[in-house]
Structures are given as structure tokens and as C-alpha cells.
Amino acid sequence: FHSSFTDLVLGGVAGLRAGAEFVEVRPLTTLRHWAVTGARVKGFALDVVWDADGSRYGLGAGLHVWADHAHLLSTPPVTVDAGTPSGGVRGRAADMRAVPARVRVGRRASGGGATRQRAVVCS
Numbered sequence: 001f002h003s004s005f006t007d008l009v010l011g012g013v014a015g016l017r018a019g020a021e022f023v024e025v026r027p028l029t030t031l032r033h034w035a036v037t038g039a040r041v042k043g044f045a046l047d048v049v050w051d052a053d054g055s056r057y058g059l060g061a062g063l064h065v066w067a068d069h070a071h072l073l074s075t076p077p078v079t080v081d082a083g084t085p086s087g088g089v090r091g092r093a094a095d096m097r098a099v100p101a102r103v104r105v106g107r108r109a110s111g112g113g114a115t116r117q118r119a120v121v122c123s
Helices: 004-012
Strands: 016-018 023-024 032-041 044-051 062-067 068-075 102-109 115-122
Touching: 004 016, 004 032, 004 115, 016 032, 023 044, 068 102
Parallel strands: none
Antiparallel strands: 016 023, 023 102, 032 044, 044 062, 062 068, 102 115
């Protein structure tokens, strides 16, 4: 595949966007489940799994994020008002059951000058 197609999938479906200090994971999809593994973004090897009801991957419902093979966070689905698109998500009311939360992955200083990955859920 041409890289522009890959960019559309990673940027749109998975919502991977590189910022100056972090990588944002903000999926813009109403798909019930998907997974991205081994995506190299801003020096991170990212694995991101979205499973709306927890039945596909056996990790539980929600968004699950790993960076450099370390599990950083699992966050439950965000339920949206069926009549109001939220966070850029658009679709029929029947599709609007649950959407992933927005997450930022970055690095923080730890003892001895080393850095560690971190992830935070954003509103």
C-alpha cells in the first residue's frame, strides 16, 4: 500500500497524531473493534487496541495502549448521546454506542535522568 493510505488509516481510524512532545491517540471511528500493532511514531513502538464491548480481543471493553511493549493504560469506552456527535465522531444514532477516549502518550523524567513512557486520558 502507498504510505498515504496507511496515513489515512492510522490518522483516521486509529487517530494516531504526532505532537511536539507526545503522540495523541484519538480514534475517529464507530467501528466495534480494531487493532494497530507496531506503529512507529515519535520514537515509540505503539500498539493500540479498541474493543467496544470486550468480546473480540479478550482484554476487556475499551481502549488499550502499549508503548515499547509496556502496557500504559486501559480506559473504558465513552458513551455518547445518541443524538449528538461527540469528539468528531459522526454516524447514525444506532452506531453511537461507545467511542474510545482520547489519550496522549509521552515521556517523563524518572530517577537518575532516565525517561519512562506515560499515558494520560484527556477530556
